[in-house]
Amino acid sequence: MYSGETLVQKYQGIDKVPAQIQLVSGDYAVRVTAGDSVAASFEQRFFEGKKDFSIEKGAVSTVEVNCGIANTVVAIVWDESLKEMFQEDYQVTVTSSTGELVYSSANVDAKGYFSLPENNRKLTCKFRATTLGGKTYESSSELSDLSPATLYNLTYSYKETEVGPTGGAVLNIKVEEVPLGDTYTITLKQRPVIVCKDVDGQSYDLEQPMYLELNTQADYSIQVSTSSDLKNLVFRNERFTEWGGSANQLDILTLNEQDTEIWKNVGISVSDKKQTSNGDVWTVCFAKDLIAKMTAEEGSVETTIEAVDAEGKSRVTVWNIVASNATVKTSEMKPYEVWTSKATLHGEILREMLFTPKFRYRVKGEQEWTTVDADLSANSFGKETYEYQAMDGDQASSVTCEFTTETEFQPENAGFEYTSGSSPILIYGDKQSMWWDTGNHGSATMKKNVTTPDTSVKHSGNQSILLSSQFVGVLGIGKFAAGNLFAGKYLKTDGTDGVLGWGRPCTSRPKALKLWVRYEPGTVDNGGSHIANGVTDQGIIYVAVGDWAGQAAEGETWPFVVKTKDQTLFTTEKGTYSGDGTIAYGEKIFTEAYKEGTNLKELTIELDYNNYGGDQRKPTSIIIVASASRYGDYFEGSGASKMWLDDMELIYE
Numbered sequence: 235m236y237s238g239e240t241l242v243q244k245y246q247g248i249d250k251v252p253a254q255i256q257l258v259s260g261d262y263a264v265r266v267t268a269g270d271s272v273a274a275s276f277e278q279r280f281f282e283g284k285k286d287f288s289i290e291k292g293a294v295s296t297v298e299v300n301c302g303i304a305n306t307v308v309a310i311v312w313d314e315s316l317k318e319m320f321q322e323d324y325q326v327t328v329t330s331s332t333g334e335l336v337y338s339s340a341n342v343d344a345k346g347y348f349s350l351p352e353n354n355r356k357l358t359c360k361f362r363a364t365t366l367g368g369k370t371y372e373s374s375s376e377l378s379d380l381s382p383a384t385l386y387n388l389t390y391s392y393k394e395t396e397v398g399p400t401g402g403a404v405l406n407i408k409v410e411e412v413p414l415g416d417t418y419t420i421t422l423k424q425r426p427v428i429v430c431k432d433v434d435g436q437s438y439d440l441e442q443p444m445y446l447e448l449n450t451q452a453d454y455s456i457q458v459s460t461s462s463d464l465k466n467l468v469f470r471n472e473r474f475t476e477w478g479g480s481a482n483q484l485d486i487l488t489l490n491e492q493d494t495e496i497w498k499n500v501g502i503s504v505s506d507k508k509q510t511s512n513g514d515v516w517t518v519c520f521a522k523d524l525i526a527k528m529t530a531e532e533g534s535v536e537t538t539i540e541a542v543d544a545e546g547k548s549r550v551t552v553w554n555i556v557a558s559n560a561t562v563k564t565s566e567m568k569p570y571e572v573w574t575s576k577a578t579l580h581g582e583i584l585r586e587m588l589f590t591p592k593f594r595y596r597v598k599g600e601q602e603w604t605t606v607d608a609d610l611s612a613n614s615f616g617k618e619t620y621e622y623q624a625m626d627g628d629q630a631s632s633v634t635c636e637f638t639t640e641t642e643f644q645p646e647n648a649g650f651e652y653t654s655g656s657s658p659i660l661i662y663g664d665k666q667s668m669w670w671d672t673g674n675h676g677s678a679t680m681k682k683n684v685t686t687p688d689t690s691v692k693h694s695g696n697q698s699i700l701l702s703s704q705f706v707g708v709l710g711i712g713k714f715a716a717g718n719l720f721a722g723k724y725l726k727t728d729g730t731d732g733v734l735g736w737g738r739p740c741t742s743r744p745k746a747l748k749l750w751v752r753y754e755p756g757t758v759d760n761g762g763s764h765i766a767n768g769v770t771d772q773g774i775i776y777v778a779v780g781d782w783a784g785q786a787a788e789g790e791t792w793p794f795v796v797k798t799k800d801q802t803l804f805t806t807e808k809g810t811y812s813g814d815g816t817i818a819y820g821e822k823i824f825t826e827a828y829k830e831g832t833n834l835k836e837l838t839i840e841l842d843y844n845n846y847g848g849d850q851r852k853p854t855s856i857i858i859v860a861s862a863s864r865y866g867d868y869f870e871g872s873g874a875s876k877m878w879l880d881d882m883e884l885i886y887e
Contacts, residue, residue: 236263246783259291266299271349273333279347280304305347306380310337313391324363333800355380385412426541426549427459443554450529451522460513460543470538529557564624564631569852574640574886581624589627643742648882650699653687675724676732677706677715684717691878693750693834698880701862704873714760716866721858725788728799737793740856744884747777750834753824756874764865771872772864773824779853782815793855817851818843
């Protein structure tokens, strides 16, 4: 869900979506995706749905999103007339700005699924075939302004034409555009949803305790909604028999007439039952006399509720009623509100207060409390577990909550003092674990390392790490390789391309990355569509923290998997897997030399949380990447560019 351009909530998997989502009033957009958003694939499809909605104070909004195919789809039709001119080995390479697919006459039914960037919705189609006379024939054409959720059938045909005395021929391409709005259907079945409501229809979050006054006499209802027929609805409470029940648990759907009457006298009965095309909605009433018994004395009473539907999907929740005459209660803070050195405390006013609201907190296990005014939104703490209470003047809430501040996580081998091996050179010492890796695994096949230790240029310790871009090959056969370093692992070489697993575990939120850098750019001699020959090369260092769900490759799961062959590259663009998983991001692009004499120069890269929704999300991973040639992923840059790195450090508030 987005507020403007800012991602404010994200859930990976339908089972992770809560029954209700609390949002402040305002305008929002929700985006639903399914499948894999790869640059280009013959198998992996991507589905997407978007919907704008508004939230009004005190109201509940239900948003329905239709999720349809989002790819631009291309199919090739080979006309029989091609056989008049070509041997039956023709192929078409369809290329976007981020990936490509090769169609051949051997896979006549193939459909290619492209995820095209919003600012570059075009494809280049290169036809290649061998004539009957044995010569190679090539022809290129471009399709522009292509639409998502659309199939483009490209029919290739051959026609002889009369051009002068020698005649001629032409290769025709016919483009048929077919919208795919209703071609595919995805059905998502949600687990049962359980909510509590009062007589006015107000809903209560069962994830949190429900505070009621002593001897409350009011009806409350438990509403259960399912996406298929409800099969079991079980209530458990160890005090049911004390209040007149025949047992301490009951299944509403298996009660006979006699049991139904017994439980109705206790105060539990079905007040409404609806069957819809999408499932069932059952409402079970807890009568005011029973609620009065549940709140007869100070303390909590827990009722476990379990719902199971015909699809076998289930949900278990605990309805925790806390009876108290306190005027305030301490509320649990959200995980993202606890940083390394600050936290936001929360309390709720239950009824009219007598004094000024405050908080008190202390390190868990200590005796002394520190009291602060309630209008304080954040306070500085150390890295310890704390407990806190809301207060009405000097009267503290009976509820005590705890929180633990984030640890100040740091990358391993951040001074690059430890390396090992020779071909490839590894960025960790003997018997140490890998945290950093490089493209050395690929370049080592040509007996070269693009990333090496350097004892002659350093900030501290014995050495720095040197990233050297260069052409890696023999007798002109090979590929340009950027000197690079990344947090993660080089997984495999696919032809002359790499498959990389990026990211390492990190649950902390640094505000910046500080390091020492020396950058000497060369003149581009391996230019292309991203940077031209003859201009000064550019280097880049970037860092991102995020909650990426993980991508599988080579039997392992990584926050992000890079595949240079099909240009599956990291981006912070909204609506992409990597972009939506990003919580904070910072980068430094080097457009000129960066150094101090013969030494390295200090650099601080600030992490931007505000534009990525990071203030409301907790990370699971960190990605750090450095390259002596910014466009090395596209195999473009200068073979003379060099970047030295030393003494990385994550900075915290």
